[in-house]
Amino acid sequence: MYEIPQLKKKNGKKDTEAHTDKTDKSDKTGKTNKTDDKIPKFVQDVRERLLEVFSECSDFVLRDIAYGDSRISILIGYIDGLIDKQILNQHTIEPLTTAIMEGNDFHVQSIIGIIKDRIVNNSELSETDSFKNVIQSLLSGYAVLFVDDESTALKIGLKSAKGRAVGETDSERSLRGPREGFVENLQVNITLLRQTIKNPNLKIENMILGEQTHTDISLCYIKNIANDKIVKEVKARLAKIKIDAIMESGYIEQFIEDNAIRFFPMVGNSEKPDKVAAKLLEGRVAILCDGTPFVLTVPFLFIENFQVAEDYYGNPIYSSILRIFRLASLLITTCLPALYVALAAFHQTVIPFKLLLTMAASREGIPFTPYVEALLMNFCFDLLREAGIRMPKAIGDAVSIVGAIVLGQAAVEAGIASAPMVIVTSLTAICSFIVPSLAQVSMIMRYIFLTVANLFGLFGIAIVFVMMFSYLCTKRSFGVPYLSPFAPLNTQDLKDTFIVVPVWAMFTRPKSLAWSQSDIEASRVTKRTSEGEGNENKKEKDRKKY
Amino acid sequence: MKIRRRRTEKSIKVFILLLFAFIQLLQTGCWNNRDLAQLSIATGIGIDKAGEGRILLTIQIVKPSSVMKKGKNGGSGEEKAVSNVTQEGDTVFEALRDILKKVNHKIFLSTVQIIIVGEDLARDGISDILDFFERDHEIQFKTNIAIAKGITAGELLEMKSETSDIPARYIAETLKNGDGRAKTIKTMLIDLSKIIEMSGKQIVIGAVSKNESKTVDAEGVAVIFADKLVGWLSPEETRGYLFAAGKVKSTIIVIQNPSFPQKKVSVEIIRSSSKLGINWENGRPVFTIKIKAEGNLADQQDGGDLTAKEPLDQCEQLLRQEIMKEVKEMLKISQEQYESDILGFGEIIHKYHLKYWRGAELNWKETYSQTPVKIDIEAKIRRSGLITRPAEPK
Numbered sequence: 051m052y053e054i055p056q057l058k059k060k061n062g063k064k065d066t067e068a069h070t071d072k073t074d075k076s077d078k079t080g081k082t083n084k085t086d087d088k089i090p091k092f093v094q095d096v097r098e099r100l101l102e103v104f105s106e107c108s109d110f111v112l113r114d115i116a117y118g119d120s121r122i123s124i125l126i127g128y129i130d131g132l133i134d135k136q137i138l139n140q141h142t143i144e145p146l147t148t149a150i151m152e153g154n155d156f157h158v159q160s161i162i163g164i165i166k167d168r169i170v171n172n173s174e175l176s177e178t179d180s181f182k183n184v185i186q187s188l189l190s191g192y193a194v195l196f197v198d199d200e201s202t203a204l205k206i207g208l209k210s211a212k213g214r215a216v217g218e219t220d221s222e223r224s225l226r227g228p229r230e231g232f233v234e235n236l237q238v239n240i241t242l243l244r245q246t247i248k249n250p251n252l253k254i255e256n257m258i259l260g261e262q263t264h265t266d267i268s269l270c271y272i273k274n275i276a277n278d279k280i281v282k283e284v285k286a287r288l289a290k291i292k293i294d295a296i297m298e299s300g301y302i303e304q305f306i307e308d309n310a311i312r313f314f315p316m317v318g319n320s321e322k323p324d325k326v327a328a329k330l331l332e333g334r335v336a337i338l339c340d341g342t343p344f345v346l347t348v349p350f351l352f353i354e355n356f357q358v359a360e361d362y363y364g365n366p367i368y369s370s371i372l373r374i375f376r377l378a379s380l381l382i383t384t385c386l387p388a389l390y391v392a393l394a395a396f397h398q399t400v401i402p403f404k405l406l407l408t409m410a411a412s413r414e415g416i417p418f419t420p421y422v423e424a425l426l427m428n429f430c431f432d433l434l435r436e437a438g439i440r441m442p443k444a445i446g447d448a449v450s451i452v453g454a455i456v457l458g459q460a461a462v463e464a465g466i467a468s469a470p471m472v473i474v475t476s477l478t479a480i481c482s483f484i485v486p487s488l489a490q491v492s493m494i495m496r497y498i499f500l501t502v503a504n505l506f507g508l509f510g511i512a513i514v515f516v517m518m519f520s521y522l523c524t525k526r527s528f529g530v531p532y533l534s535p536f537a538p539l540n541t542q543d544l545k546d547t548f549i550v551v552p553v554w555a556m557f558t559r560p561k562s563l564a565w566s567q568s569d570i571e572a573s574r575v576t577k578r579t580s581e582g583e584g585n586e587n588k589k590e591k592d593r594k595k596y
Numbered sequence: 597m598k599i600r601r602r603r604t605e606k607s608i609k610v611f612i613l614l615l616f617a618f619i620q621l622l623q624t625g626c627w628n629n630r631d632l633a634q635l636s637i638a639t640g641i642g643i644d645k646a647g648e649g650r651i652l653l654t655i656q657i658v659k660p661s662s663v664m665k666k667g668k669n670g671g672s673g674e675e676k677a678v679s680n681v682t683q684e685g686d687t688v689f690e691a692l693r694d695i696l697k698k699v700n701h702k703i704f705l706s707t708v709q710i711i712i713v714g715e716d717l718a719r720d721g722i723s724d725i726l727d728f729f730e731r732d733h734e735i736q737f738k739t740n741i742a743i744a745k746g747i748t749a750g751e752l753l754e755m756k757s758e759t760s761d762i763p764a765r766y767i768a769e770t771l772k773n774g775d776g777r778a779k780t781i782k783t784m785l786i787d788l789s790k791i792i793e794m795s796g797k798q799i800v801i802g803a804v805s806k807n808e809s810k811t812v813d814a815e816g817v818a819v820i821f822a823d824k825l826v827g828w829l830s831p832e833e834t835r836g837y838l839f840a841a842g843k844v845k846s847t848i849i850v851i852q853n854p855s856f857p858q859k860k861v862s863v864e865i866i867r868s869s870s871k872l873g874i875n876w877e878n879g880r881p882v883f884t885i886k887i888k889a890e891g892n893l894a895d896q897q898d899g900g901d902l903t904a905k906e907p908l909d910q911c912e913q914l915l916r917q918e919i920m921k922e923v924k925e926m927l928k929i930s931q932e933q934y935e936s937d938i939l940g941f942g943e944i945i946h947k948y949h950l951k952y953w954r955g956a957e958l959n960w961k962e963t964y965s966q967t968p969v970k971i972d973i974e975a976k977i978r979r980s981g982l983i984t985r986p987a988e989p990k
Contacts, residue, residue, distance in 0.1 A: 308603065309603060309607050310603065310604040310607050311608075311610075311611055394632045395631060396630075398632060398704060398706060399734060403707050403709065403765075406632075406707055407637070407663055407664065408664065409632055410632050410633060411660035411663065412664075413631070413632045414633050414660060416633065420631065498614065517613070
């Protein structure tokens with residue numbers, strides 16, 4: 051840019067904004083050393099280097115101003131859209147341009163120092179002398195201020211929280227409990243966690259991943275509750291990630307998972323702050339990733355698939371029954387079609403007489419074997435589901451209606467599928483929605499079970515079942531056995547598995563995850579709590595235990 | 597890194613395993629795999645004598661679709677729900693295989709509700725035909741077995757009922773219904789094969805006959821000695837047998853009204869138990885039967901309040917006498933006429949007095965028929981339903 055009379059800038063801010071397309075390389079003082087990470091001393095050189103880095107970036111803005119009534123030139127750079135321009139205008143540019151210089155100042159402090167201490171009104175201010183850091187800061191929502199003849203630059207944090215407002219989640223709905231869900235903005239997500247856990251022990255460590263995207267990642271855990279070894283392991287695994295881009299936390303998930311090939315989920319994800327907070331309080335580690343509302347939690351155990359936040363908010367008896375239903379639904383959705391095929395093709399002996407008559411009557415005239423029939427119906431259903439998810443909402447409804455009619459009634463009437471098979475398929479489908487985190491694996495298992503059922507009957511189903519469980523027994527998630535607390539058995543932790551004990555009875559932290567005693571636990575061991583103190587303590591911990 | 601690699605290897609192994617599972621898809625699977633629709637579902641088996649050493653096998657095959665259709669339309673269909681196929685043969689299994697020349701699907705035997713043995717065949721001995729049913733894996737041990745009385749098994753399976761489409765099931769259910777009457781007995785295949793091997797106990801098998809109104813009569817039992825039919829017990833004797841064996845679940849016993857001898861009172865037995873034992877007198881056994889029965893006053897013809905102490909005592913006395921009469925009749929016929937130890941006193945001696953049994957086993961038939969029996973019956977009437985005395989017309 052050209053040397054613009056600095057007085058002019060006081061009035062018209064807009065016309066003085068430097069645009070990169072006007073860049074020319076005709077500037078004279080091109081003495082900058084490009085390999086040097088130092089910030090060039092003169093504003094002109096800074097401008098040149100910045101424009102070089104951000105060439106052809108139309109959203110990069112440079113702004114020249116003069117410092118108050120002096121002629122010291124100041125350069126402010128920022129990326130349009132990433133920062134809050136109003137705050138920049140009101141609290142940085144305005145005070146700078148209207149500042150009145152006092153002669154003494156220069157002798158006491160550097161100009162940057164004065165600006166930082168007295169002129170700019172912003173909560174997030176820091177100095178840096180690294181050019182790389184400057185670039186990084188610019189890209190993550192800072193405005194950077196350079197002063198002529200100074201070797202440091204001032205970073206002004208003006209990150210604007212643009213994006214979706216915090217609202218209800220679609221993937222995890224609950225009747226009772228907090229409605230809000232995470233959003234795409236990392237800072238907001240961290241805030242949501244902080245609001246739930248008001249405790250300095252909630253540690254949040256930042257990392258940047260992705261060679262190209264420089265995505266912000268935050269690692270959250272509660273010191274003194276989370277097992278240090280697990281935290282260390284998570285950090286080590288995160289540090290090993292070498293990838294161009296992180297588009298979603300799913301990328302990280304695949305890198306830090308214990309298995310090369312993903313089959314059962316070994317890393318949990320959630321959109322709900324209350325759920326993640328509860329997991330943190332159990333001693334888990336959360337990984338937040340900028341740009342996605344899905345927060346990862348590790349270690350992730352098999353039983354967590356069946357745990358729902360509402361289990362702890364509602365009636366424990368009801369929750370326990372539902373817990374068992376959920377476990378049963380997994381069995382149904384993986385095994386029911388296979389069982390039907392095994393019974394219809396091999397073990398007619400075990401079917402009660404009347405049911406056998408019904409089944410035989412409905413199978414009469416069906417051109418396919420039970421296996422092909424089951425395969426066909428399940429395949430249709432899986433297609434329908436995929437269509438339903440990908441379609442725009444309005445069309446999705448139409449698809450489900452057509453699917454229901456075609457799959458159900460028409461297939462039976464046309465004699466392509468038998469009525470029991472339709473019932474089996476629909477029950478399977480309904481159950482597959484009950485445990486969403488296992489929906490994918492249960493779909494794969496369903497086809498495997500179907501196939502072995504057709505080949506070997508119940509014997510085959512039993513064999514695959516044994517294989518599946520022995521596979522699960524060998525798995526660990528961040529050092530914690532996947533099937534714990536069942537295998538290895540931990541009787542204390544069974545309090546939150548098939549049954550859900552009332553929250554007041556959950557006074558121990560999960561042994562397999564957290565290694566430190568909770569205060570309540572400790573007080574029970576030493577038996578020193580007085581009545582009132584104990585209650586207070588308990589209440590607080592109960593809240594934590596979720 | 598090493599650990600990581602090992603894990604990867606493991607997952608690859610699992611992956612290969614799964615791959616194999618999927619490769620199976622391409623192969624044809626037919627080992628013992630038969631479609632439900634490709635089966636002839638058998639509901640009943642009837643076996644009759646056909647000439648010397650030959651049997652006539654009747655298989656009742658059900659047509660599922662017509663059964664279901666009838667169910668929907670209220671049973672007005674013209675189509676028959678079952679078809680009976682007969683085949684002669686030397687053995688059961690031979691006849692069963694030869695039936696395949698007459699039906700299009702393989703015969704499925706797990707659904708057999710009842711096996712009916714014809715009277716003539718039963719008199720010759722049932723152990724020859726029993727072997728196949730014990731040996732075959734499809735026949736269930738719980739299958740009922742019955743003896744046709746005065747009719748062939750084949751004819752019995754043709755009996756059509758207004759209430760049930762499947763004759764075999766109709767007969768099996770009628771037999772089961774005997775629980776409420778205690779006048780017949782439900783014998784399962786497994787009981788038969790167990791008891792037939794005992795020398796100290798003989799079996800009784802429920803008898804099924806045809807009555808004039810063309811329904812079946814599931815009443816009375818057939819008395820078997822060794823494996824041969826030796827005779828029948830009347831319905832009352834059957835009840836006596838069940839009382840002595842402690843198998844009465846419920847029954848109605850009609851006694852005289854103690855206040856008005858020409859009127860009747862019926863007592864519903866709700867609970868009964870018995871204890872069989874052996875007493876020794878001069879080195880010879882005496883059988884003892886202790887029966888406890890409890891009942892409710894269920895039906896009373898006239899005659900005032902029977903719940904007062906005196907008439908109630910009389911009622912209990914009459915009840916006791918009635919049970920005693922039936923038990924005695926049963927014992928008389930089993931000891932004198934059939935010489936068949938159907939209550940299993942021999943087994944009790946076998947169990948608790950082995951020394952004596954070793955000497956007595958060979959001629960147990962004679963010993964049994966000459967041994968005196970002591971019967972002790974305790975009968976109680978507990979309640980009288982919703983009212984205490986009948987309404988008196990005035």
